[in-house]
Amino acid sequence: MYKLLHELPVDLGDRSYPILIGEGVLGELDLSGYVDGSQVMIVTNNRVSPLYLEQAKACFPGKTVDTVVLPDGEKHKDWQTLNLIFDALLEKQHTRKTTLVALGGGVVGDMTGFAAASYQRGVPFIQIPTTLLSQVDSSVGGKTGINHPLGKNMIGAFHQPEVVLIDTDTLKTLPPREVSAGLAEVIKYGLIRDADFLDWLELLIDPLVGGDSVALAEAIYRSCGCKADVVAQDEREAGLRATLNLGHTFGHAIETFAGYGNWLHGEAVGTGMIMAADLSAREGAISRADFERIVQIINRANLPSLPPASMTPEDFMNLMAVDKKNIDGRLRLVLLRAVGDAVVTSDAAPENLAATLETFCNQQR
Amino acid sequence: MYKLLHELPVDLGDRSYPILIGEGVLGELDLSGYVDGSQVMIVTNNRVSPLYLEQAKACFPGKTVDTVVLPDGEKHKDWQTLNLIFDALLEKQHTRKTTLVALGGGVVGDMTGFAAASYQRGVPFIQIPTTLLSQVDSSVGGKTGINHPLGKNMIGAFHQPEVVLIDTDTLKTLPPREVSAGLAEVIKYGLIRDADFLDWLELLIDPLVGGDSVALAEAIYRSCGCKADVVAQDEREAGLRATLNLGHTFGHAIETFAGYGNWLHGEAVGTGMIMAADLSAREGAISRADFERIVQIINRANLPSLPPASMTPEDFMNLMAVDKKNIDGRLRLVLLRAVGDAVVTSDAAPENLAATLETFCNQQR
Known part of the structure; x- marks a missing residue:
């Protein structure tokens, strides 16, 4: 028995x-109506595949379903691994009418989406995110891509899926550390x-x-609602959408410094949001009480509140300079104007x- | 003195x-009005760079201009070479407001365009094609991409340039073999x-x-006019645009069989068009006199009229099966309905x- 919520x-x-959200829907819901041609290529990883x-x-009755299983982890979000998808598509002679399906977390979703954006100059794809982080964030909004040794998500495309299927039952097999990482993005909204949220x-x-x-399930629904609302207003991140990057400029610097995959993305974002809140307080936009409230909920979500011990302010400045949120050399950051209100600005005082x-x-320390 | 024609x-x-077409315009015409930010990255190859x-x-006064020089040749139209562009962009800290400039032939244009489509999920680019083939074909219409060992142009994007600058003076340094290769696409229109053309x-x-x-100059103008007209009607190749692939299904098979770069693209298209014309005659759509007329002009353009000697019908069938013009397993070909009129069809009789x-x-032979 499944329940579409x-x-x-x-x-x-x-x-x-x-975005379809339900309990036990995976394997029960027929998604073949979202597939135009006869071919489907499911892309997953070696952790999700057995599960x-x-x-x-079983979601694609009547279709020819091929599969490709990638190695698991952010460190594999690179060209070599992406190319495994292209190899599989070409070996199985998938045409321009094929549909790709991303089954897994954010790495699988980002890579499958970029493969779909690029294969024969663009084919459709479907997102089936199986981690909390990907369910509330990366599966919605069409950002796809891979990492470059000099920067995260530097190579990619905007490519929207045909449908996003979220089965909350998949969270039952998710390690607690990854639940916490996902909650970082939930708190962000x-x-x-x-x-009120x-x-x-x-x-x-x-x-x-x-x-x-x-x-x-309720947290996912409200998070996806926030994300969908922002993306609908600003698909290509001309303005508003950039507020979704609260904590991400600091967070990306931490992830790059630590080496991809050593910190989970949500963990780095958790610490990054605390740093952004601290800067917002120094700028006088929020109170120290607001800052402490933010530290507290992030701590209660079991997320780290300090960057790696060996990381210096110079490391941050160097790594943030190549962050994609910079325009023409000015460091742009997402800061809070209040609890529940963010702004993208280049105006933060350098001394703050x-x-x-x-x-x-x-x-x- | 330059002349914008x-x-x-x-x-x-x-x-x-x-599309700006002129004599001696390169270095004289100010293109900085087509550049939104302050950064420009010119991508070229080691043959075009010294010329x-x-x-x-000099076309970008007042901008910060960086350059990256790729190795020359179709065999370098791969991920490794594409990555040299990303390396340069990241090392020089180019932001989302950078503009890429493709200076060279079709390989440079396709790779630079795909780099622009993918860098930070998409930045603008400018085409300055320096070969006849790229001036009349690949620089116009926004098809970009790289090759995969199992198929040509299998990975790419639709990404339109901000402007195309064609300086006919660049053809003075073009080897005769490449002039002929470009004429294949001209004849195609x-x-x-x-x-009448x-x-x-x-x-x-x-x-x-x-x-x-x-x-x-006149041939380029009329060719670009044909291409612009087709692309405006069918940017993403839902139908009409596919007629631009006359000779390309046979031609791609020849290029793949011969190994990328051993046959020039235009040479393979020349032979491919003769084969498509032969099939069109067998289908009763054009006369044998029309076919001979087509053979004659392709021969007079110094283009080959036979595939590689060791290539068999089975080689063609295997290589054409992965060609991107197939939809759901049916072999789609561009055939002539008359001289000056083409159609995309899956209806050619297998025995023909x-x-x-x-x-x-x-x-x-």
């Missing part, structure tokens, strides 16, 4: 698509645009960390930024 | 752009949609082969296709 539209004109590949195949999260953070499925970096790199 | 619009709504790089730089080409084929600059392959592989 929510159907959320992402409104992007002729590229609109639904959910057979169920995913509260911080940048929904103070943040209140709700503060009430329910313990059951969420504990994997309570009712609470998680320096003070934040000093504080987090040197003085809190 | 033509300005042709490519009408694609908010992605419209002009035209300094002139190209006559065959598929402009019988084919008449004109028959009159002027000798001066064109000889590099006459007045004749070439077999007869064409037999004739060209075995019996004409």
Whole structure:
């Protein structure tokens, strides 16, 4: 028995698509109506494959379903691994009418999406995210790509899926560390645009960390609603969408410094959001009480609140300089104007930024 | 002194752009108005760089111009070489507001365009094609990409340039073999949609082969006009645009069989068009006199009329099966309905296709 709990539209004109959220839907829901041709290529990884590949195949009755299994992990989000998808598509003679399906977390989704954007100059794809992080963030909105040794997500495309299928049952097999990493992005939505949602999260953070499925389904629904709303207003990140990067400029620097995959993306974002909140407080936009409130919920989500011990302010400055949120050499950051309201700005006082970096790199240990 | 001869619009709504055709315009015309930010990255190859790089730089006064020089040749149209562009962009800290400039032939244009489509999920680019083939074909219309060992142009994107600058003076340094290769695509426009243009080409084929600059400028203008017209009607190749692939399915098979770069693309297309014309005659769509007329002009352009001696009908069938013009396993070919009129069809009788392959592989030597 499966239960479809929510159907959320992402409104992007002729590229609109639904997000389907349910319990036990994987393997039960027929997705073949979202497939135009006869060929399907499911892309997954060696961790997810034994758990959910057979169920995913069952979503496409009447189609020719091929599969490719990638090695698991952010460190494989590179060209060599991406090319395994192209190899499989060409060996199985998939045409321009094929549909790719991403079954897994953010790495699988980003790579499969970019493979779909690039294979024969673009074929459709479907997202079936199986981690909390990918369910609330990366599977929605069409950002796809791979890493370059000099920067994360530097090579990619905007390419929207045909449908996103979220089965909350997949979270039952997710390690607690990854639940926490996903909650970082959930908390982010509260911080940048929904103070009521943040209140709700503060009430329910313990059951969420504990994997309570009712609470998680609601958190996913509200998070996807926030994301869909932002993406519909600003698909290509001309302005508003950049607020979704709260904590990400600091976070990407941490991820790059630590080596891809040593910190989970959500963990780095958690620390990055605390750093962004500290800078927002120094800028006078939020109070120290607000800052402490943010530190507290991120701590309660079991996320780290300090960058790697060996990381210096200079490391941050060097790594943030190549971050893609810079335009013409000015360092742009997402800061809070209030709890529940964020802004993208190049106006932060350099001495405040320096003070934040000093504080987090040197003085809190 | 330079002379701007033509300005042709490519009408694609908010992605419209002009094609500028002139003599001696490179280094004289100021293109900085087509550059939004302050950074420019010129991508060229080691053959074109000593000839035209300094002139190209002079087209961007007031901008920070960096350069990257790729190895020359179709065999380098791969990920490793593409990555040299990403390396340069990241090492020089180019932001999302950078503009890429392709200075060279079709390989440089396709790779630079795909790099622009993918760098930070998409940045603008400018085409400065320096070969006849790229001036009349690949620089216009936004097809970009790289090759995969199992198929040509299998990985890429549709990404339109901001402007195309064609300086006919660059043809003075082009080897005769490459002039002929470019003429294959010029002749193609006559065959598929402009019988008057084919008449004109028959009159002027000798001066064109000889590099006459007045004749070439007119041929480029009329070719770009055909291409712009087709692309404006069908940017993503849902139908009409596929007629631009006359001779390309056979041609791609030849290129793949021979190994990328051993046959020039235009040479393979020349032979491919003769084979497509032969099949069109067998299908009863054109007369044998029309076929002979087509063979004659392709021969007069110094293009080959037979595939590699060791290539068999089976080689063709295997290689054509992965060609991207197939949809759901049916072999789609561009055939002539008349001289000056082409159609994309899956309806060619298999025995006629077999007869064409037999004739060209075995019996004409």
